[in-house]
Amino acid sequence: MxxxxxxxxxxxxxxxxxxxxxxxxxxxxxxxxxxxxxxxxxxxxxxxxxxxxxxxxxxxxxxxxxxxxxxxxxxxxxxxxxxxxxxxxxxxxxxxxxxxxxxxxxxxxxxxxxxxxxxxxxxxxxxxxxxxxxxxxxxxxKVVMMLANPRMRVALQTVHLPLREVADRITPQALTHTLHTVATALRTQFGIAHPVIAVLGLNPHAGEDGHLGREELDIILPTLERLRAEGMHLVGPLPADTAFLPDKLRGFDAVLAMYHDQGLPVLKHADFANAVNITLGxxxxxxxxxxxxxxxxxxxxxxxxxxxxxxxxxxxxxxxxxxxx
Incomplete structure (x- = not known):
């Protein structure tokens, strides 16, 4: 070739x-x-x-x-x-x-x-x-930003936004587009036939059953359930503070973070020198x-x-x- x-x-x-x-x-x-x-x-x-x-x-x-x-x-x-x-x-x-x-x-x-x-x-x-x-x-x-290094892949639902604007940008339509884009890229660009994507919650402890915010219950979880019914392999919404533990990461082909600084500090700490930015879509x-x-x-x-x-x-x-x- x-x-x-x-x-x-x-x-x-x-x-x-x-x-x-x-x-x-x-x-x-x-x-x-x-x-x-x-x-x-x-x-x-x-x-x-x-x-x-x-x-x-x-x-x-x-x-x-x-x-x-x-x-x-x-x-x-x-x-x-x-x-x-x-x-x-x-x-x-x-x-x-x-x-x-x-x-x-x-x-x-x-x-x-x-x-x-x-x-x-x-x-x-x-x-x-x-x-x-x-x-x-x-x-x-429309594109999705995904950072990757040899240890993990982290896609972003929102990118360069003030933190106070993030929640308003997490909608069923936007989340659906991102997850379809990530799943398609994992299959076609990375050769993963049945990708498993972990989806982080927006709030601490993924909302704590609504006590720390309702975005997980009202937006993220219903969207994931609908996409699972279509055949997508999605895990979550997960608390961000434990989703990156090595034992859990081994079960995921990618992690979707809700905002820039929720996922990227972990990836860069793990291996900044070999990290790259991939544009999906x-x-x-x-x-x-x-x-x-x-x-x-x-x-x-x-x-x-x-x-x-x-x-x-x-x-x-x-x-x-x-x-x-």
């Missing part, structure tokens, strides 16, 4: 993304990586790290071993490490959008994205709530690193590339499974 061809976005040019890509270029992968970004930024990162970086234009044969193909989107301003410039916003967004379009059109098999700086992008005049929202809007679909595999731009580390040669390595491996596996389906 041919190696899948993946788009790779370094991310914010002043952050650690370019140097993480340079580290990735030193390895052999089971996928062909096609970088969408600025060659000068990448070469500057390679120089700072004292590592070789060989790039060739996408569509041309490589002239060096471990050479990466590049579709170039030049940044108009050369950034100093740790000092992002909003003038580079348009080229970064164009790189993401065109790479995703190539995935939608079948020219590329998946997308791996590095960290971007939301505030800088907005300062550059482009309204931006995140790469995931951009990709979902472009593809015309897109018409192609998309995997992102599970960390930010780390501007304070840029150019110092101390950034850990483990999450990028994990993202490349995960996207390769998802793309290969998709191709073999």
């Amino acid at each position: 041919m190696r899948p061809r993946l788009a790779l976005i370094p991310g914010e040019p002043a952050g650690i993304g370019p140097e993480l890509l340079v580290h990735a270029a030193q390895r052999d992968w089971d996928a062909e990586l096609v970088v969408h970004g600025d060659a000068a930024t990448l070469q500057r990162a390679a120089t700072a790290l004292g590592l070789p970086l060989h790039l060739h234009h996408h569509g041309e044969p490589p002239r060096h071993p471990r050479s990466l193909a590049i579709v170039e989107y030049p940044h108009p301003v050369a950034c100093a490490f740790g000092q992002p410039n909003p003038a580079n916003t348009a080229s970064l967004i164009n790189a993401i959008s065109h790479a995703a379009r190539a995935c939608i059109d079948g020219e590329l098999a998946g997308l791996v994205t590095g960290p971007v700086h939301k505030a800088v992008i907005n300062d550059g005049g482009i309204t931006f709530t995140g790469t995931t929202d951009l990709l979902a809007e472009q593809a015309g679909c 897109l018409p192609y595999p998309r995997v992102a690193v599970d960390h930010g731009t780390a501007l304070e580390l840029a150019g110092k040669g101390v950034a850990d590339p483990s999450s990028l390595y994990a993202a490349i491996r995960t996207c390769t596996q998802l793309a290969a499974r998709r191709a073999g389906a």
Whole structure:
């Protein structure tokens, strides 16, 4: 089987993304990586790290071993490490959008994205709530965020919301969509024929039979019962403080948390270095690193590339499974 061809976005040019890509270029992968970004930024990162970086234009044969193909989107301003410039916003967004379009059109098999700086992008005049929202809007679909590492998979019912708004977003319709999306992805992307999904309650002790909140009794439990009747394997609603115990986790293929900080601190504590962010529901595999731009580390040669390595491996596996389906 041919190696899948993946788009790779370094991310914010002043952050650690370019140097993480340079580290990735030193390895052999089971996928062909096609970088969408600025060659000068990448070469500057390679120089700072004292590592070789060989790039060739996408569509041309490589002239060096471990050479990466590049579709170039030049940044108009050369950034100093740790000092992002909003003038580079348009080229970064164009790189993401065109790479995703190539995935939608079948020219590329998946997308791996590095960290971007939301505030800088907005300062550059482009309204931006995140790469995931951009990709979902472009593809015309609703998506679900799932974080994963070798120990667990955690999907999110709500993502970047103030805590006081979370309960209003947990509706039967929204919960149904999320669970269908997660179950479908576990079957088609991860090869799990009969996935078991643990669903956390919203309130402490999963509401304590209504004494600590009624969302479990009025919304979550009836929705789970209806979906179980359709054949889905769902456990819960479970108290979040015990659902992640190792003995319980072994029985679940994924956990659905009701809000961001209910599930992700546990996952990141368990294995932050190898955690990745997977977007479920897109018409192609998309995997992102599970960390930010780390501007304070840029150019110092101390950034850990483990999450990028994990993202490349995960996207390769998802793309290969998709191709073999």
